[in-house]
Amino acid sequence: MQAPVLVDVDGKPRRPWITWFTDCATNAITGVAVTPVHSSRESVLAALRSAVLREDPYGPFGGVPEKVRVDRGKDFLFRTVTAAFDLLDVTVEDLPAYTPHLKGTVEGLNRAVESMFLAALPGYARQPRPGKRPTRPKGEVLLSFEDFTARLLDWTRWWNTEHQPAPLRGRTPLEAWQDDPTPLRDVPAADLWTFTLEDAGTRSLTTRGIRFRRRDYVGSWMTGQAGIQVRVRFMPHHDHRIEVYHAATGRYLGPADDQATEEQISAVRRTRAARARRLKKDLEASQRERYAAATQAESPRRLGALTGAQAGAELAQATDTDLSDLALPDLIPPAAPPAGWRTPASLTALTTPGQPVPLPSGSDEETAPDRRDGPAARPTTDEDGDA
Template sequence: MAAGGGGSNAARSGDPAPVVREQVVFRLLALEERGVLTPGHVRLAASSAGRSVRTVQRWLQTAREEGRTARRSRPRFTVTDEVHARLALWCGNAAAVHRELLAQARASADDSVDGGAGGEPAAGTGSGGGVAVPSLATFQRAVRRDLNAGQRAALKGGERARRAHDVHLARPVKWRNACWEGDHKHLPVEVELDGRAVRPWVTWFIDCARNAITGAAVTPHQPSRDAVLAALRIALSRDEPGGPYGLIGGLPELVRVDRGKEFLCVTVTRALGALAVPVQDLPARRPELKGTVENLNHCVVDMFLVAQPGYLHAPAATTGPRPRRGDLDGLLSFAEFTARLLDWVRWWNTEHRPKPLGGRTPLQAWQDDPTPIEDVPPALLRSFTLEDAGGDKVLSTKGVYWRGRYYVGPWMHGMDGTRVRVRFVPHHDHEIEVFDATTGAHLGPAHLANAATAAQRAALRRAKDAQRRTMVRALASADRQRRYGAVTGPGRPEPLAALTATEAEEQLAAAAGPGSALAKRALPDLIPPREAPASWARPIRRSRPVAPGASTDAGPSAPGAADAPDGGGALDGADEEEAEEEGGRV
């Protein structure tokens, strides 16, 4: 378990560093072996080591007699693999592990005492392996000495906490457009969209050499490949000198992303691959490998979002839980928030002066870089950043038919019968781009014909929300049925949801539906059955033997009994069953 080890406590003993002592003794022994050691050498070494001449002479004497150049080590408690495993079990709670070691040592001591005459061992007695269990302070000091800060953090927070203590190398600074990094960021702020609060996402690309944001796209929900394509199109183009990105952009030599499925989809890789731009897929959950865009994700929170209405991590004035926002008062609309975010992007590129740029803004550092910029022609950019629908379409008087719907545009007049190809932004079915199937020339955009109005879309959304709330209430009711009360001892807990017999019958009747109530009210004898046809075979009634002394008085005969052979007639339920049984035995 815990073992005695070596090592000197030089700081408490007043000795110099072990390396200094070993160096002094090694040099003086070498001079002595050659026969040139003089008292002047000893005085010089003692002065350099900060010790007296007598101390240095004692070091030499110890080295001659015992063959060691360092201070004699004392046994001390060390953290072994078993102790480390116990610390991991207790999530780094050293006091709990120390109590376990003491209990184990006491149990071992009790087992070794004959008859039970021995007393309880103290905190320094030997454990099962014969190694003394130290005091709590000594045990905690051994944990701090034998485990570094990263290992101690891993005991409490796991691998994520340990990585916070790792040392990472900085990538070499290159030229503009040498490498871009892209990422999504779920912004901790709420904005208003169509009468409800949403948390927007931002997808952006940044140049690693000049810290310039080349393109960004904002979505009110989790982004997909359409957001990546939109941000990528803005980043590659430089046709908006007055926009938030200015003249920043062009064709990069490399794009680094993590294992996000939106970045690695076929559309994005095909768009960049057609432009001969490789996409480097970094390992998942390794933010240090794309530190430039991760730093941008932190900066947008600390430098912009903290001052916006609806920021979710603002400090609270009370210690209670944060109240859920029930109204939309004070929230920015999605359009207004997007405008503010793009203004902050413009400020980042044109006014912000990061330290790595030496007091320059990203735009100034970009313009000072003499590296040539390769621009993408607008026609190629429009073609390669859209997904091809596949197959040729024929333009008719109703427009272009795609996915069961017609798309029209003002440029289609007079082009009936033209064969075209459709390209589109994924998940944006309201608009498509139409190209000539023969020449590949861009003809123009087309919008969805007979699109639903805003009121219709709002009504459909409300209906879906009502269904969702019904399901949530049903799940919550089922969860309450599964809850049990707390117990203070061993035993079966009692359900918290008490149910009366009347409530159970009402719930069963409601679960059975309206059909069950109608079935109960039905009268089966309301319409009497018709007489059986004459062609049907009737059961034969046989005479029964009469017991001695039994009455032979018979009741009134059933209608038609005189006509039945052998005195048979219509049988009651019991006679019919017996007749069937007798007939089955014949």
Template sequence: MTDEMRGLLALWGGNVSAVHRELVARTARDPSSSPVPSLSVFHRAVVRDLSVGERAGLRGGEAARRRFDVYGKRLPTHRNACWEGDHKRIPVRVTLDGVAVCPWVTWFIDVASKVVVGVAVTPHQPARDAVLAALRAGISREDPYGPFGGLPGRVRVDRGKDFPSKAVSRALGAFAVPVDDLPACKPYRKGTIEALNGAVEEMLLVSLPGYTRRARPAQAYRPDPVGDLLPYPDFVKVLLDWVAWWNTEHRPAGLTGGRTPAQAWEADPTPVEDVPEERLAFFALEDDGRIRKISTNGVSWRRRADIADWMAGHVGTRVRLRYLPHFDGRIEVFSTEGWGRHLGSAYLAEAATPAQRRALSRVRESRARALKADLKAAEKLRRTRYTATTTAAVPGRRRTETASEAEAEIVRAQAVDLAARALPDLIPPREPPAGWARPRPRPATSSSTPKHSLGTAAPADTTDTEPGSGSKE
């Protein structure tokens, strides 16, 4: 087989007879060219020089050639050691707003236990929001996925044009989870999720109305009428029910002992690392990058106003916004001080429900009543009312206080820290131990010492004499 013959085989899609006919025609046009062997000899040469995978690739492309390759198998690991994620276009037409669409599913599966930990469905080609929603469903371990999930050790995705792997890397980077960004068009690098993609089509999708890959050899393909298709919500319910059946009842061949994924998960003693709800509440939110002010219309974002009941009374406050990619129905508002305290959520003002508008009105009215009550109490404390007088006398207070009210007011005025007011000699000291030396008592004063009356100073020249000699003036 020469390079020219291989090129002709690729041109004719692996058709050996067609290549042989072209070579014979060339020889007929140019008698000086090399003679062409018979078809059987040429066919034996193709079989000898080209492997089965190469011949399949010439007929069906890279996907057909890959079926004849040999792959290694990864060693078994524990639960949550690795997740694999992928998109899949569902070959089933469903109705949405009177239009037939083919939805997409984004899901993640645990490699060790074959448990589907998170699913997100979109009626169009998914973007970052679908990937992050499926990831959050798996990490949070919320219904309908039951106890499966937690924080994975690593995540494997491919960097195909339909999977935003950078969004996964940024979101999981906050939890220090590495992301293996595999090369595109190499599904064997994440065989667990690819097997799930094939299983859902063979076990579920082929039986649904509107399946687009149904073989109809006798007639041209004609899609099912729109009236016979499943509504989009019904299809999502059917898919989630199948995921629950996969996790709890199906027995994949890759699990030892004929166990279900749920049984394999429960039998694994590896501890599951959960993420606190306060950290997961703002998972995968992107920062707006600008400082804005709350106005009387709320917060302006993307030329539209977002409001919330907690904004009443905060006009002029400087805030920052965080939001879920490709979703503008709700934003999270944070303060600009320090790390940014979460103030609350805001919703689109034009799409606010009557209940949300009533909640905003109730907050405004309650705060107005509270302010009115505070001002009334302050006015009562500020102004003292006196009775009217008809004579030249001191007016009395309108309201006479009783003795108990006066005592209570005095107690409140004198209420201070008792420890700060404690006197050091309030409690007399205890008697010293008997072994301590006591001070000597001073001798009594001599009887000849003159006594002076109160207020009279003693003479300046008075001096003491030696003991026993008396005193002199």
């Protein structure tokens, strides 16, 4: 769900997304993940890991579920997510569209978290405004993304350990979980991490490292390993680091990365922001139009000085950036057709003079006689058709 709360993400107000797994029998929140922007397969996999693991800080809820019901969200139906469910031997039930009653547990949780927790936070997007004004109050201080995530996790612990939902009849989700005798199926954390990584195929380990997405990834463990075939896995959207496995044995070799320093990343972001502001300013200037005031009936007169040199320079710059204008389709004329082909004269004039292209082997057509050794061939006309 997209939380109806604005939080501060790198100086910009954004509405975070919450992805969580709930247990239908006990109403317990088994796994949760928060992203500053829209959810993706990476957030689903992160929530899945927290839902399966029962060790700190995720326990005691967890274990591999028997069935998972999803609401046709594309982030749940990505190939990486479905492959992870298949490896864990989990049945995925893809619910029909617009059927919230088939997943009432999580829909009830979404309503509860808004009314019991999100509505009291600063930046709540659905609070009434005086005079129906859509803007936020001046001077309102938003929570940082880190603070919002910490408060949400605290509320999740309160929900699991202290809150008593009505269907549980006076018990907390933790008490209902502990009273359930159903055996649990656990997966080691290392294996679970491998299952939830996206497979990027095999690569060759060279002296420059591993080439992946037009970047070279290196690691200290690669010394003396050049020439072997490896399999690359990575967490979706976290391409700053990859996990490398032996292609033949599947043995984990180690991580590899090509991450820039924090100073470089900050400098690049500042440069991009300055360029975006400059482009936005140029766009606004190009769309700004002024007209002269009229004191009598006349056609509108557009104002603004534009010299002939400026117009020519701008048109030349636009021409240089249009690939269709830069194309030269007639730079290299096509070769002459075989002599046995009946080609219209209009097309023959466009071909390169010289030795004709030989006929393919096994052709049944006869070659026309050479003009130097025999009589001239019958001239072709524009009305002649192709062979």
